[in-house]
Amino acid sequence: MARNATNGLLQNAKKSKSDEFYTLLSDIESELQHYKSHFQNKVVYCNCDDPRISNFFNYFASNFKELGLKKLIASCYREQTNDLFNSGENESGFYCEYRGQEGESKKTILTDLVYFKGDGDFRGSESIELLKQSDIVVTNPPFSLFREYVAQLVKYDKKFLIIGNINAITYKKIFKLIKENKAWLGVNLGRGISGFIVPEHYELYGTEARIDRLGNRIVSPNNCLWLTNLDISKRHEDITLTKRYFGNEAMYPKYDNYEGINVNKTQDIPLDFEGVMGVPITFLHKLNPDQFEIIKFRKGNDDKDLSINGKCTYFRILIKNKRIQTKLAGNKEMSAVNKVYKTFGRQRVIEQRSSYQNSL
């Protein structure tokens, strides 16, 4: 087989691996506990979920009354395999609806599946019809289709709470949503999502793999996030800043190709710096939009990756502290220092600072 073709197959295998990560109930409960007030009288749609096994379906059906849901819909995709190895199963996808009525148990619902004409692809017209009827979409969609998946939710103006890979932040359109405050990270991230159930054929290796007491094969990739546009109060808590830029300038080198300083860790963001700061992408996990403004991602003015003394940094998000003026109002020294920094640069700040201190 030609090398390119082999690579293509390997790529596809790699791609589809995380498409078969099934979410643990404990991880769903741990995130969903923060959003309960959003579900009152709402139709929830889990559109990448076989209701017979999905823990998303299980969670919403079990908490239907407590959340005050109006309806729960779950739909399942059946891949139409027709390649070298399969002659084509031609199975239809299916869905079920649950209204939590008296006598309507989860079990009876699951024997009452409705078959689609097509495969149940979330992009298909039948699934889109169900999407239109729903208010909030909650699921873990196939990672390889994440961009398209989110684009569809935006197109139909839906509320959502979904799992994705942390890398998704770096996708142009996803970052744009985050920058424009139209989507943001949920509460749990990385190790905060404990693992995923994987199928029998998935090879378990390394310390991040285990078999639980129910015999489920679990991997913990520690690289996932929740992406949502459901607002919660936790998102409006300030990051506590304790570090200072002035006096510790060496810790915060300036970029070659952008007027701003580099900050290696979110906890090191200085409280006294008015200009633009480049922070790691995990900063978004702590972002309070009332405290910080997102300016740009990754690139300097020359549209090349941000660099310091010719060396590119890790991906950085350029941000500005919105609160600096109010925080330091009354602190004449810091306001003056920031103004001098902006106009004349660091050397002048040092001179002004010592003359200010001498005058005290």
Ligand SMILES: C[S@@+](CC[C@H](N)C(=O)[O-])C[C@H]1O[C@@H](n2cnc3c(N)ncnc32)[C@H](O)[C@@H]1O
């Ligand atoms: C990452 S798994 C998660 C499954 C389930 N949502 C969960 O969290 O346990 C993604 C699921 O999407 C399904 N899927 C793949 N392509 C799809 C498509 N085009 N439309 C709908 N579902 C799809 C896969 O079969 C798989 O069950």
